[in-house]
Amino acid sequence: MRRIVMLGLALVAGLVLAAPAPGQTLKIGVAGPLSGDQAAFGEELRNGSTIAVEEWNARGGVLGKKIEILWGDDQRDPKQGVAIAHKFVSAGVAGVIG
Numbered sequence: 001m002r003r004i005v006m007l008g009l010a011l012v013a014g015l016v017l018a019a020p021a022p023g024q025t026l027k028i029g030v031a032g033p034l035s036g037d038q039a040a041f042g043e044e045l046r047n048g049s050t051i052a053v054e055e056w057n058a059r060g061g062v063l064g065k066k067i068e069i070l071w072g073d074d075q076r077d078p079k080q081g082v083a084i085a086h087k088f089v090s091a092g093v094a095g096v097i098g
Helices: 002-018 039-058 078-091
Strands: 025-032 066-073 095-097
Touching: 025 039, 025 078, 039 066, 066 078
Parallel strands: 025 066, 025 095
Antiparallel strands: none
């Protein structure tokens, strides 16, 4: 799980190199079933993402920008997933893991 999260963050880092986002932080969206019948998977996703971001930020972030996680609980419902995607777009996230 941790490897998947690290690969996702590496992909986001590549996107940042292609089109740097303005501001002091790099916003990354993490979406998954944080509640409901699949909450155990969501908890693993949350823990892995948090550890990966803490490690990246301890190294100075990405291009000197600290990473900030925006959480989205889709409750394993596609309609919730669409709402979270809209939330992430309006918040200006650089990429999404989930």
